[in-house]
Amino acid sequence: MNEHEARLAAAREAAQQREIGSYERHIFLCTGPDCCTPEEGQRAWERLKSLAAKVNRTPGAPKLYRTKVGCLRICAAGPTGVVYPEGTWYACLTPENLERVAAEHLVGGREVEELVIGRNPLG
Helix, strand or coil: CCCHHHHHHHHHHHHHCCCCCCCCCEEEEEEECCCCHHHHHHHHHHHHHHHHHHHHCCCCCCCCCEEEECCCCCCCCCCCCCEEEECCECCCCHHHHHHHHHHHHHHHHCCCCCHHHECCCCC
């Protein structure tokens, strides 16, 4: 096995350990610094991590994946985020608002309309 093949094998193993392929929703969260301060972004990220972990430990709940990003190019009213597969874009994702998005959208499948800033469903 050459170096390229070995690296691919390691990445495939990591993806398998992360259960890639079993997730029902994926949220990308921008943590600033342009849409919010780095501190606000970090607080939101820490809350999202704990919410996703709680949901993923709940029997029967949809499997969630979360990814921290440096910029979603909506440099206002952050933290901003996008939920797939629906392609729902959100603003003002404070820890408190993330609680609502987690409960209502990520688990319940219903968008939190007053926080939606756009839609771009893929598929």
